[in-house]
Amino acid sequence: MKIVDIAEFYSDQGGGVKTYIRQKLQYAKASGVAVDIVAPGREDRTEHMAGGRILWVKCPVHPADRRYHVFTRARPVYELLDTIKPDVVEGSSPWRGGWIAGKWAGRALRSHFIHSDPVASYPHTYLGRRLGYDRTDKLFAWFWSYLRRLDRLFDLSVVSSPWLAERMAGFGLQKPVSIPFGINKSEFSHRYRCAGTRHDMLARCGIHRDDAALLITISRHHPEKRIPTMVRAIGELNVSRPIGLFVIGDGMMRKANEKLASRYPGIHIAGQIDDRERLARGLASSDALIHGCASETFGLVIAEGLSSGLTVIVPNRGGAADLAAPEFAETYEPGDVEDCKRAVLAFLGRDRREMAAYAGARAETGIRSVAEHFEELFRTYEGRLVNAGARPAGGTA
Numbered sequence: 033m034k035i036v037d038i039a040e041f042y043s044d045q046g047g048g049v050k051t052y053i054r055q056k057l058q059y060a061k062a063s064g065v066a067v068d069i070v071a072p073g074r075e076d077r078t079e080h081m082a083g084g085r086i087l088w089v090k091c092p093v094h095p096a097d098r099r100y101h102v103f104t105r106a107r108p109v110y111e112l113l114d115t116i117k118p119d120v121v122e123g124s125s126p127w128r129g130g131w132i133a134g135k136w137a138g139r140a141l142r143s144h145f146i147h148s149d150p151v152a153s154y155p156h157t158y159l160g161r162r163l164g165y166d167r168t169d170k171l172f173a174w175f176w177s178y179l180r181r182l183d184r185l186f187d188l189s190v191v192s193s194p195w196l197a198e199r200m201a202g203f204g205l206q207k208p209v210s211i212p213f214g215i216n217k218s219e220f221s222h223r224y225r226c227a228g229t230r231h232d233m234l235a236r237c238g239i240h241r242d243d244a245a246l247l248i249t250i251s252r253h254h255p256e257k258r259i260p261t262m263v264r265a266i267g268e269l270n271v272s273r274p275i276g277l278f279v280i281g282d283g284m285m286r287k288a289n290e291k292l293a294s295r296y297p298g299i300h301i302a303g304q305i306d307d308r309e310r311l312a313r314g315l316a317s318s319d320a321l322i323h324g325c326a327s328e329t330f331g332l333v334i335a336e337g338l339s340s341g342l343t344v345i346v347p348n349r350g351g352a353a354d355l356a357a358p359e360f361a362e363t364y365e366p367g368d369v370e371d372c373k374r375a376v377l378a379f380l381g382r383d384r385r386e387m388a389a390y391a392g393a394r395a396e397t398g399i400r401s402v403a404e405h406f407e408e409l410f411r412t413y414e415g416r417l418v419n420a421g422a423r424p425a426g427g428t429a
Contacts, residue, residue, distance in 0.1 A: 033065050033066070033119050033120065033410065033413065033414060033417070034065075034066045034067075034068075034116060034117070034118040034119050034120070035060070035065060035066065035067045035068070035118060035119065035120045035121075035122065035413070036067075036068045036069075036070060036112075036113060036116055036118040036120070036121050036122070036140075037053065037056070037067065037068070037069050037070065037122040037124055037145070038070050038103075038109060038121065038122065038123050038124065038125070038129045038130075038132055038133040039053060039069050039070065039071045039122075039124050039125070039129070040071070040072060040102065040103055040124065040125035040127060040128065040129030040130075041100065041124070041125060041147065041148075042069060042071040042086070043071075043099050043100045043101075045099040045282065045304065048147075048332050048333070049124070049147055051332060052147075052213070052332070053069055054081070055216070055402050055406070056083075056406060057069070057081050057082060057083035057084045058082055058083050059083070059402060059403060059406040060083040060084055060406070060410075061082055061083035061084070062083075062403075063406065063407075063410055065410055066084060067083060067084035068084055068085050068086075068087055068112075068116060068118070069084065069085070069086045069087065070087045070089060070109055070112055070113075071086055071087070071088055071089070071101075072088075072089055072090075072091035072100075072101035072102055072103050072129075073088035073089065073090065073091065073101055074088075074090065074093075074101065075088065075090050076088060076089060076090045076108070087112055089103070089108045089109060089112075090108075091103055091104060092104060096284060097254075097283065097284045099282075099283070102127075102128065103127075103128040103129050103132060104128070106132045106135070109132050109136075110132075110136055110137075113136050113138055113140075114138060117138065118138075118140050119140060119141060119413075119417055120140055120141045120142075120143060120413050120417070121133050121136060121138075121140045121141070121142055121143070122143045122144075122145045122190075123142070123143070123144050123145065123185075123186065124145040124147050125147075126146070126148070126150060126179060126182060130144065130182050131182060131185075134182060134185025134186055135185060141187050141188075141413060141416050141417055142185060142186040142187045142188075143186060143187065143188055143189075143190055143413065144182070144183055144185075144186035144188070144189040144190070145189075145190045146189055146190065146191045146192075146196070146200065146208075146329065147192075147329060148327075148329060149196070149199070149327055149329055149350075150175065151168070151169060151172045151175055151176075152256075152326065152327035152349075152350060153256040153327040154255070154256060155168050155171070155172055156168055156256075156326065156327060156349075156366075157255055157256045157258070157326075157327070157366075157367070158255075159171075160326075160366070160367075161365070161366070161367055161368070165349070169203075176203040176204060179203070179205065180203070180204045180205060183205045183206065183207070184206075186207070187207070187416060188207045188208075188209050188412075188416065189205055189207050189208045189209065190208075190209055190211055190409070190412075191208050191209070191210055191211075191329065192210070192211070192212060192213045192329050192330035192351070193210060193212055193213075193329065193330055193351060193354055194210045194212075195351075195354050196208075196210070196329050196330075196351070197209070197210040209412065211405060211408050211409050211412060212330070212400055212405065213330045213332060213335070213400070213405050214335075214399065214400035214401045214402045214403070214404050214405035214406075215332060215335045215336050215339055215395075215399060215400075215401070215402060216401070216402050217339050217395065217396075217399075217401055219308060219312055219336075220312050220315060220316070220336045220337075220339040220340045221312070221316065221339060221340060221341070222316055222340055222341030222388065222392060223316070224312045224313050224315075224316040224317075224340070225313075225316040225317050225341075226313050226316070226317050227242075227317075229313045229314065229317040230242070230246060230317040230318070233246055233248075233276065233278045233300075233314065233317065233318070234246055234276045236278065236300040236302070237276030237277065237278060237298050237299065237300040238276075238297060238298060238300070239274050239276045239298055241274060243274075244273075244274035244275060244276055245273075245274070245275045245276070245319050245320070245380060246275075246276045246278065246317070246318045246319050247266065247275060247276065247277050247278070247318060247319065247320050247321070247322045247345070247376070248277075248278045248280070248314060248315060248318040248320075248321055248322070248337075248342075249262055249277065249278070249279050249280070249281075249321065249322050249323060249324065250280045250281055250311070250315075250321075250333045251279070251280075251281045251323070251324065251325065251333070252281050252282070252283040253281055253282060253283030253284060253285040253286040253288075253289050254283050254284060254285060255285065256325055256326075256327050257281075257283075257324050257325045258324030258325060258326075258347075258366065258367050259279065259285070259289050259324055260289060260292055261324050261366075261367050261368070261369055261372055262277060262279075262322055262324050262372065263277065263279075263289065263292050263293050263296060263299055264292070264296070264369045265369050265370075265372035265373045265376060266296070266298060266299060266322075266376065267293070267295070267296025267297065267298065267299055268296070268369070268373060269373055269376060269377070270296065270297045270298040273380075274298065275298055275376070275380075276298050276299075276300070277298060277299045277300070277322070278300050278302060278314065278318065279293070279299070279300065279301045279302060280302050280303070280304070280305050280311070280314070281303075281304060282303055282304040286301065286303070289301060311336075312340065315336060315337055315340040315342060316340040316341065316342075318340075318342060319342070319343070319384060320342055320343040320344065320345055320379055320384075321333070321334065321337030321340075321342045321343070321344050321345070322344075322345040322346075322372075322376070323344065323345070323346045323347065323352050324347065324366075324367075325347065325350065325352065326347035326348075326349040326350045326352070326353075326366035326367075327349075327350050328350045328351035328352050329350075329351050330351045330354075330355075331346075331350070331351040331352045331354070331355050334346060334351070334352050334355045334356075335355060335395065335399045337391075338355065338360070338391045338392070338394055338395040338399065339392070339395040339399065341388040341389075341391055341392045342388065342391055343360055343361065343362070343379055343382075343384065343387045343388065343391060344356055344360065344361045344362075344391070345361070345362045345363075345364070345372075345375050345376060345379055346361060346362075346363055346364075347363065347364060347365070347366040347367075348363040348364060348365060348366070349366055355394075355399075357390075357394065359387070359390035359394075360387045360388070360390040360391035360394060362375040362376070362378050362379045363375065
């Protein structure tokens with residue numbers, strides 16, 4: 033089976049999408065599936081990786097984030113597809129990349145892979161607390177109409193969790209299929225906890241006492257990630273007790289977040305860390321993972337935190353909330369500094385060892401491995417190909 037993923041949001045400096053795609057390439061190799069990733073980049077080039085290739089197409093830089101590029105012309109992508117002749121074409125963007133994938137004239141099974149919920153990411157971030165989330169969804173009825181038109185070009189829509197399939201079906205998408213994501217459980221574990229790593233992380237936060245609490249967040253510096261909410265909450269709590277916040281990630285708002293963090297004690301903006309072993313040690317050596325984004329479709333970093341034995345402090349909406357449970361999590365209203373502070377204080381008052389045990393048990397039995405996710409994904413595609421075959425989509429983008 034040959035799969036081509038038209039991945040508009042893949043970037044070498046990206047976050048969850050990059051992690052997911054590299055896992056797909058690695059697992060495809062073990063499964064005998066050929067996978068090519070078509071991504072917009074600064075030049076036309078081919079990058080060979082274990083399990084497949086990244087086929088970069090020269091495209092303009094994204095106006096809001098120079099780490100990314102955006103598809104404009106369909107022809108270069110279609111030329112690649114015509115050469116590869118895939119069995120399955122994945123469109124993993126609701127924007128130009130999705131339309132290019134859906135309207136290719138070749139014969140292939142079309143899969144609309146929904147990696148994001150744009151209404152939850154942006155309108156909910158700016159309007160949700162003021163207008164209400166249901167009302168905000170209704171105000172963006174035009175987007176759901178647009179998404180339904182795009183969705184009709186595909187044979188199925190893949191989402192990462194049952195709750196998201198229900199949300200998409202509620203807005204009229206006819207073919208959402210839930211194939212929950214997974215994580216590399218051997219890569220993240222409480223066994224990687226290191227006193228030296230924890231001491232160093234606290235020191236970078238300007239805290240030189242080992243009885244302080246250490247919170248970690250791994251997130252892009254984008255508006256929907258709400259890093260300022262966490263910075264303000266932890267910074268204000270530091271007035272009465274020492275708490276370190278170690279922030280990993282990069283993005284368009286990093287300088288603004290660094291400026292904000294400089295006003296508070298206990299905050300360290302560490303930047304991007306791509307070394308997975310270092311990330312695993314950092315997670316396991318922390319006391320809790322705190323997250324600000326309420327629009328995650330799954331929440332890979334939340335799952336990795338649970339696998340590391342961490343309590344999680346997360347918004348009460350989206351994929352992060354879906355992974356949370358009272359036994360090992362505290363939740364708060366997205367973007368609400370005071371409620372975030374309340375959740376952190378509630379965590380500090382609980383038995384951390386007991387919560388860590390519950391978190392580890394949830395990761396072990398309630399979160400899939402990467403292999404289990406891709407086994408179901410590839411099996412789903414193969415079943416569709418056998419039962420219905422590929423069909424020509426027709427049209428032009």
